[in-house]
Amino acid sequence: MAALSTRVKATFKTRYGLEFSMTFYVPPGIVDPNDSRVQAVIAAINAVTNAYCFRIEITAANPHAVTPTSSPDYVNEDKAEFVFSGEGGTAHTLKVPGLKAAILTGDNETINALAGTPHAFCIAVTTYGQGAGGETLVQPALGHRRAARKTLKK
């Protein structure tokens, strides 16, 4: 599928502390907040408002033409949870929704993160992922199934 237009969200702050944001779209492939086209729009907005832009968030999106598995064993409320370790022992938890039953071990609760597709996922995360400040992630030995459902009212 063709890439979607790039979404740009600019956040402004007024003199008395109120904030507002504006969202506009630019052609796909623009990913630099300092791009001349993005800055041209920001500068034009700054000229007609008593606020100033202090943050720009750019979202580059790639759609996939896929369909979910019909009658799956688990839906999005059930997630495969992996807790990666960062520097200083900080925990970085990732949850993949709608986990496949095939990745669970015999107890239907734990996931062997050292083999098969779970291991491939952990390798991808430790290779390309990081903490917010750039810290390296270390993969766990096990993952777990986590069910997120609303409790019944009594």
Place this chain on the structure above:
Amino acid sequence: MAFDLNPSNVLQLLFRDANGKHASMKMYIDSGETDPSAGGAAAISAAAAALSDSALYETQILIVAEDSSAGPATSGDYDRPSDKALFRFNTADGTIVHQQIGAPLNTVFSNAWDVDALDSGVAAYIAAMITNCTTQEGAALIAFDGGNRRRPPRRKQQ
């Protein structure tokens, strides 16, 4: 005005299950990863999709930058900071794009309520939008359709 990139970008994967419910997974990736269809984003997307019966229908990379020398906001005549100037643009695919600018200068309006397209700042903003922006689907903005002031209602006293 220069914006400084955050040290990490955010990778967001969007899933939809057979019941139509949506879920997402977020994590941080290197700031050099900017293409959601290639590199680390593609690798993590493929690996996550292999674990799930839900459909991974979109991969997003969020790039955040902040201006370390921004501000302060200028003072000037404007009625209320919560006021907005609403702009409407016509597009090549027939849709209407709306943009709202907060704390608008009084010079934006010709009679305190209607946007004055002849104002130099307004004209520059209109030109910047038409030249540089598109709709979400990629259609071009072709003309300014008009605009007006929007004022949120005051909270009623109980």
